Amino acid sequence: MTISFQMTDEQMKLKETCRELAKDFATRAAKHDEERSAPVENYKKLQEAGFFGLTIPKKFGGLGEGFLGYTIAVEELAQGCAATMMSWNMHVAGTAAIMENPDISDEKKQFIADLVIDQGALLCQSVSEPTSSSLIGQSYTPSLKAKKVEGGYILNGKKAFASMFEASDYVYLYAHPEESENPQSSIGFFLSTKSEGISVIDIWDTLGMRATRSNTVVYENVFVPEENAIHKTEEFLNSFIMKNAAWAFGTFASMYYAIGRGVGNWVKETLMTRKPKGFSQPMGYHPAMRARAGEIFADLEAARFLVYHAAWLHDTKGPGPETTAACLRAKYIAAQTTGRVVRSATIACGAHGLMKGLPFERMLRDAVTAPIMPPNEDACLDLIGTMDLGLNPEEILPFLKEEEVCQTVKN
Known part of the structure; x- marks a missing residue:
């Protein structure tokens, strides 16, 4: 198989648009860094450029750029404001992960694509756990608990390093079903960041990437409707890391x-x-x-x-x-x-x-x-x-x- 990184006309146009956006982002980067404030203006610019659907397949209404298209875009955009791109990455990666997951129905994928593309919804992928080291394998498995109740689930626990959460409309995350003895048993949920019972602990006063606002999010008796449980797996590490x-x-x-x-x-x-x-x-x-x-x-x-x-x-x-x-x-x-x-x-x-x-x-x-x-x-x-x-x-x-x-x- 021939390896080629030759850019298409669409990707060349994407690269040029991102280069211009980066120049604009750079004018606010220092201010957001100093204030560790969310660069919401930049997210809005990305939405106006049609980039909320960057990694969503064309059949669902997105740009369908894939991983190489993402790489071409981020190579330019991050030079303007790396913190903007590191946080917005959670939107791009989250939507792509949903779209590429074979266990999620096309109906649910289209629903999420419509929210993102037509309504301009910003999505946060929140996976990191409140543990001391990512060296330890168990640190990757969900500690957030999901209890089955009538009509849905109740979530209790925390997620750490939730970049861009406060500026997002929805969050995509994994939780462990309370009744399961398998630590890798997980449910992928899609829910509003404004759901009752969610609170943010503002701890993100860091040396670098300050504007990502990667705070800790607490889920206390958060109800999630059954239809918002978009997929399940018994092999979280294989599903999330390998695949x-x-x-x-x-x-x-x-x-x-x-x-x-x-x-x-x-x-x-x-x-x-x-x-x-x-x-x-x-x-x-x-x-x-x-x-x-x-x-x-x-x-x-x-x-x-x-x-x-x-x-x-x-x-x-x-x-x-x-x-x-x-x-x-x-x-x-x-x-x-x-x-x-x-x-x-x-x-x-x-x-x-x-x-x-x-x-x-x-x-x-x-x-x-x-x-x-x-x-x-x-x-x-x-x-x-x-x-x-x-x-x-x-x-x-x-x-x-x-x-x-x-x-x-x-x-």
Whole structure:
């Protein structure tokens, strides 16, 4: 099979539109970062451009761009405001995950597509659990409980890192049916973020990605009608990770590559416009600066090929072990590359780049989140090693001792 990243006319137009939107996003990025406020104006611009249906198939009324189309879009948009794209990613990934899930009926998919495209509804995909480490496999299984009642379900529990939740109209999430003894038994729900019993704990005062507002959401006796339970699975990890790799974490590879690309473009502009005092040529003519620039652009090109390959693989071959492995490699390399790029950029541009008010200082802080974004770097390497060695995940022993439940017996 021939690998080709040649863009279609539609994708070229998409890229140009996103480039123009990024310029607009950049005018508000510093303000939203400082205030850690939701960039609702940017979400509105994306909706007006028709991008709420970016990853929704054409048969349901969307643009049908797929993972490669998403990657092309985010490569441009994230350079304007990475926090906007990281949060809006939950909408794109959530709608795509719903549309690609074979267990969800076309009727429900069309209903959700109509909400998103015709009514401009913003969707938040909320999957992260309130645990201490994404290294631990059980951390991915839902802790939110769903109790079956007449006419629907009652939800109780929490979801962490719920990016863009407060600005969203609906949330797509997983909960564990209370009566099931299988920890991977899960139900996918689609419900209004304004449902009675939902509250937000504002904890997101962070170093980077401040405008994503990735707060903790509490669900206390939240009633969800039966029809809003859109699918069930007894294999959550296989369903969400293996079969949904592109939209579970593959998009983060595209995101952090895009941040690195933005840093690279800023370095180029800086080195070719700033002149050292007493010299007629800009700093880019210095051999040390050229070497740093060369390192940055070489790293970015290598990362681009891995990120684009993962997207191409998903769009041509679909989900499966090969696509999952490609997404893992892309996520790891994108995070590594972004870290090297910001380090080289700091050396090349000096203290000038660290000044508040310049975009590099914000991009540097946003890039800090790359290694820990799930799956974090160590988890990526562990999973890549497991797959490439052909190991059976069920035969790998837990590396942390589980907490023992002690019962005190009173005499």
